[in-house]
Amino acid sequence: MDKLIRLIKIWTLWELFQGLGVTGRNLFKKKFTLNYPEEKAPQSPRFRGLHALRRYENGEERCIGCKLCEAICPAMAITIEVAPRDEDSPESKGEVNGAGKSHNYGNRRTTKYDIDLFKCIFCGYCEEACPVEAIVETRIYEYHFEKRGENIMSKEDLLKIGDSEESQLATDLEVDGRFR
Amino acid sequence: MESSAEQNIVNIEINDISLQVEPGQMLIEVADANGVAIPRFCYHKKLSTSANCRMCLVEVEKAPKMLPACATQVMNGMKVWTKSPKAIAAQKSVMEFLLINHPLDCPVCDQGGECDLQDIAMGYGGDQTRYQERRRIVKDKDYGALVSTEMSRCIHCTRCVRFGEEVGGIAEIGGTGRGDHMEIGTYVQKSLSSELSGNIIDLCPVGALLSKPFLYSARAWELQSYLSIAPHDAVGSNIKIQTRNGKIMRVVPADNEEVNESWISDRDRFSYLGANESRVTSPMVRNSSGNLVETNWQAALDTVIKSFTEIIATDGGSAVGAIASPSSSVEEFYLLQKFMRGLGSNNIDFRLQQQDFSAGAEQSAPKLELSLQEIETQNSIFIIGSDIQREQPLLSHRVRKATLAGAVVSTINPKTIEFNFAISTSVKTDKLTPALAGVAKELLSRGLGGDLNLEQLLTDGAVNIAVEAEHKEIADSLVNGENSMVLLGALAYRDQNQSRIYSLATAISKMSNSSLNIVTEGANALGGVLAGAVPYHSAGKVEVSECGVDVAEMISNPPKGVVLFGVEADKDLAGDDSAIDSLGSGFVVAITPFMDRLTYEHADVVLPLAGFGESSGTFVNAEGRWQSFSGAVKPLGEARPGWKILRVLGSSAELQGFELDSSEQVLNEVKALCDVTADKSEPEISNWSAPTDLGNIEAEMVKPIPLYEVDAVVRRSAPLQEQAKKLTGGVDDV
Ligand code: SF4
Ligand code: FES
Numbered sequence: 001m002d003k004l005i006r007l008i009k010i011w012t013l014w015e016l017f018q019g020l021g022v023t024g025r026n027l028f029k030k031k032f033t034l035n036y037p038e039e040k041a042p043q044s045p046r047f048r049g050l051h052a053l054r055r056y057e058n059g060e061e062r063c064i065g066c067k068l069c070e071a072i073c074p075a076m077a078i079t080i081e082v083a084p085r086d087e088d089s090p091e092s093k094g095e096v097n098g099a100g101k102s103h104n105y106g107n108r109r110t111t112k113y114d115i116d117l118f119k120c121i122f123c124g125y126c127e128e129a130c131p132v133e134a135i136v137e138t139r140i141y142e143y144h145f146e147k148r149g150e151n152i153m154s155k156e157d158l159l160k161i162g163d164s165e166e167s168q169l170a171t172d173l174e175v176d177g178r179f180r
Numbered sequence: 181m182e183s184s185a186e187q188n189i190v191n192i193e194i195n196d197i198s199l200q201v202e203p204g205q206m207l208i209e210v211a212d213a214n215g216v217a218i219p220r221f222c223y224h225k226k227l228s229t230s231a232n233c234r235m236c237l238v239e240v241e242k243a244p245k246m247l248p249a250c251a252t253q254v255m256n257g258m259k260v261w262t263k264s265p266k267a268i269a270a271q272k273s274v275m276e277f278l279l280i281n282h283p284l285d286c287p288v289c290d291q292g293g294e295c296d297l298q299d300i301a302m303g304y305g306g307d308q309t310r311y312q313e314r315r316r317i318v319k320d321k322d323y324g325a326l327v328s329t330e331m332s333r334c335i336h337c338t339r340c341v342r343f344g345e346e347v348g349g350i351a352e353i354g355g356t357g358r359g360d361h362m363e364i365g366t367y368v369q370k371s372l373s374s375e376l377s378g379n380i381i382d383l384c385p386v387g388a389l390l391s392k393p394f395l396y397s398a399r400a401w402e403l404q405s406y407l408s409i410a411p412h413d414a415v416g417s418n419i420k421i422q423t424r425n426g427k428i429m430r431v432v433p434a435d436n437e438e439v440n441e442s443w444i445s446d447r448d449r450f451s452y453l454g455a456n457e458s459r460v461t462s463p464m465v466r467n468s469s470g471n472l473v474e475t476n477w478q479a480a481l482d483t484v485i486k487s488f489t490e491i492i493a494t495d496g497g498s499a500v501g502a503i504a505s506p507s508s509s510v511e512e513f514y515l516l517q518k519f520m521r522g523l524g525s526n527n528i529d530f531r532l533q534q535q536d537f538s539a540g541a542e543q544s545a546p547k548l549e550l551s552l553q554e555i556e557t558q559n560s561i562f563i564i565g566s567d568i569q570r571e572q573p574l575l576s577h578r579v580r581k582a583t584l585a586g587a588v589v590s591t592i593n594p595k596t597i598e599f600n601f602a603i604s605t606s607v608k609t610d611k612l613t614p615a616l617a618g619v620a621k622e623l624l625s626r627g628l629g630g631d632l633n634l635e636q637l638l639t640d641g642a643v644n645i646a647v648e649a650e651h652k653e654i655a656d657s658l659v660n661g662e663n664s665m666v667l668l669g670a671l672a673y674r675d676q677n678q679s680r681i682y683s684l685a686t687a688i689s690k691m692s693n694s695s696l697n698i699v700t701e702g703a704n705a706l707g708g709v710l711a712g713a714v715p716y717h718s719a720g721k722v723e724v725s726e727c728g729v730d731v732a733e734m735i736s737n738p739p740k741g742v743v744l745f746g747v748e749a750d751k752d753l754a755g756d757d758s759a760i761d762s763l764g765s766g767f768v769v770a771i772t773p774f775m776d777r778l779t780y781e782h783a784d785v786v787l788p789l790a791g792f793g794e795s796s797g798t799f800v801n802a803e804g805r806w807q808s809f810s811g812a813v814k815p816l817g818e819a820r821p822g823w824k825i826l827r828v829l830g831s832s833a834e835l836q837g838f839e840l841d842s843s844e845q846v847l848n849e850v851k852a853l854c855d856v857t858a859d860k861s862e863p864e865i866s867n868w869s870a871p872t873d874l875g876n877i878e879a880e881m882v883k884p885i886p887l888y889e890v891d892a893v894v895r896r897s898a899p900l901q902e903q904a905k906k907l908t909g910g911v912d913d914v
Contacts, residue, residue, distance in 0.1 A: 066287030067399050082396045108288045108396045131287045 497524020506702025509797025560661025566669015
């Protein structure tokens with residue numbers, strides 16, 4: 001009996017038509033292929049792209065060098081050096097926020113903040129560990145390196161990204177803030 | 181409970197586990213000894229109990245309220261629960277109270293990661309605050325160059341206060357105000373002056389007191405710890421050198437009840453900051469135009485060997501000599517003397533500050549007859565020529581503990597020296613010998629002279645020795661004390677009359693049946709003698725056929741070729757500049773970590789030596805305790821550990837016995853020669869004979885070396901120097 005059914009299926013090209021049926025259905029469906037780079041996929045506010053370091057409104061960098069991101073990073077991609085910074089130094093912009101502020105010893109600030117993008121696995125733990133929302137991951141995912149060494153993002157690079165992305169970052173954090 | 185009849189056993193139950201413990205202990209001690217964790221802030225095993233943080237509350241059967249484990253003595257039949265719902269509830273509410281005013285600034289606080297409050301809050305703290313009011317803010321205090329303060333973080337455990345009173349010996353820190361207005365600070369606004377002040381950094385359970393030089397430079401979890409031995413005094417404090425990325429970040433104490441308990445001196449703690457100042461990082465040779473130029477190791481070593489062989493060929497082995505730092509390791513001392521003796525010279529010495537060498541080989545090694553712990557049990561202590569508090573801070577702490585237990589201390593010291601413990605009799609004088617002779621004469625007149633043959637010297641001799649009332653008192657206290665000790669310090673050691681002083685002190689200790697304890701200079705003076713780095717004998721006290729010359733002789737009559745090993749000649753050596761400069765007249769090989777004036781101006785070859793924490797080695801502390809340590813970081817630049825340099829020097833000079841591959845191998849060789857049992861050298865009985873005269877009885881005592889001037893590393897530590905300036909500057913910036 002089974003044999004007979006199989007023979008009929010073979011001779012009527014049943015399975016071929018079954019397959020073509022799927023093709024036919026999808027042929028007239030709405031397409032979701034994007035014409036990248038002209039078109040881009042929508043992004044969640046939690047998108048984890050290139051990193052950035054943020055500043056406060058008065059221009060003072062947020063990062064206080066607590067090294068929690070360095071400690072939590074599973075890929076050990078972050079390297080931080082910290083030193084006290086004089087409150088009167090040119091980098092101390094305007095009113096300091098009080099974090100790490102001490103009249104006797106200056107502020108706790110990083111002197112070096114490097115992320116190795118070759119190591120980074122974009123897990124977003126650094127962002128979660130950060131007590132002051134300084135290190136964040138932006139929506140930027142289009143970048144490339146041409147030379148060895150460019151994969152290491154320095155503090156200046158990260159701050160620059162933060163400056164240009166600030167409005168987006170602020171809105172995203174605002175949206176996501178409800179769930180934290 | 182049958183055993184309770186035996187008075188000295190108490191049966192208690194902690195968390196339903198029955199334990200038999202000694203009476204008189206506090207619950208927390210029993211719990212600690214048996215691995216039961218009780219949270220605490222104010223309790224510290226080395227300080228008195230104040231029971232003011234209340235974090236250690238536990239439930240005790242039949243007690244109406246929770247009891248603080250740190251202030252509750254064990255009693256027979258006691259049943260204790262440390263984790264019952266009631267106990268936990270109590271601990272949680274205490275935690276909530278403590279956190280009311282503690283700022284939530286862990287991310288910027290250096291204590292983060294090693295903070296008691298942080299750790300315990302993880303276990304007992306709530307995750308929400310119910311406190312809506314304003315937190316209190318406390319103004320920071322200025323404690324000087326070593327300790328930074330962030331007083332809003334203080335939880336008033338008073339550990340620092342108790343440390344000041346009980347260990348530091350100066351009640352500098354205290355609490356003023358009450359309740360919410362309580363503030364911890366110095367009573368008068370000034371820097372801390374205790375030489376042990378750094379310990380409050382470790383004691384403070386929160387980040388209120390932190391190390392100022394270490395501030396914001398590393399996190400506790402990034403540091404690697406290496407056990408080591410502090411190289412600045414003869415106590416041999418156990419330390420942990422903590423490094424990050426191959427750099428020394430800080431030094432903290434390692435517990436060793438027998439040596440340094442839980443403390444280290446500020447000198448040991450902050451000296452690392454000078455370890456990399458003005459370092460020599462590559463071998464250098466002086467060229468024909470008189471400038472030091474960098475070269476490679478091979479060339480530098482060849483120059484040394486060539487010049488030394490030339491000198492020896494024309495003038496014989498005794499034309500070369502070596503001066504080593506008293507803080508060199510046993511291995512270095514041993515190989516240096518082996519090298520010199522291999523070249524045919526016995527001119528080797530490390531006793532940089534000694535002026536009188538007339539005792540020669542008869543003088544026994546500088547050693548404490550007692551162990552450091554035994555010092556605490558003495559009833560009568562006689563300190564001769566020693567600023568012990570500054571020379572050996574942790575030995576002095578033992579003396580202080582003895583005084584707190586009722587010991588009487590008498591001193592013969594210059595006027596300027598003051599101590600943080602009570603002194604019953606003090607002879608303030610500039611001349612050590614007559615005062616000491618007075619005490620000896622008094623003891624003699626009591627018929628204690630025995631067969632010491634001192635009559636000739638003290639009573640019938642040419643000089644008339646006056647016995648003052650104080651001398652009698654000292655004699656009284658020594659004779660009456662059940663355990664009495666004589667302690668000779670650096671001022672006695674550096675005196676022009678040293679040999680007479682040592683003889684008299686020995687006689688005094690014999691007559692009064694006291695122990696004789698000697699501390700001199702550096703971290704390893706005893707090791708130096710044992711390893712044979714003296715002109716009279718080689719390692720293991722094997723006498724040499726022809727005595728070499730001592731360091732004073734080498735300075736006044738410089739050898740044609742001289743090796744300076746770890747010595748900063750213009751600061752470490754006794755004698756004036758011009759005398760020391762004359763050392764430079766010959767061929768000078770400076771094996772040194774630091775560039776200093778003499779090296780710069782006169783050295784012909786400079787070999788970079790590994791500095792603090794960079795090499796392995798062994799120190800023999802004043803008690804005779806052999807303590808080995810390994811390197812914590814790589815030597816800077818081209819620098820090499822001393823034992824390696826000397827080994828290569830030895831084999832390039834084609835001497836026998838330099839085929840050594842590790843510092844352990846060197847150490848084993850020395851130990852075999854020195855007859856060391858259980859890493860402890862026993863005191864030796866020296867042949868004593870009465871001195872025939874008292875030398876220059878009018879000789880003035882030398883000035884003590886300031887606390888932070890003792891060696892090249894300490895002198896280069898900027899924070900220590902700043903602190904020294906603050907303390908001596910008179911005006912304190914408020
Ligand atoms: S400063 Fe630190 S050690 Fe001193 S009372 Fe406050 S918390 Fe305790
Ligand atoms: S540890 Fe017992 S009250 Fe503080």
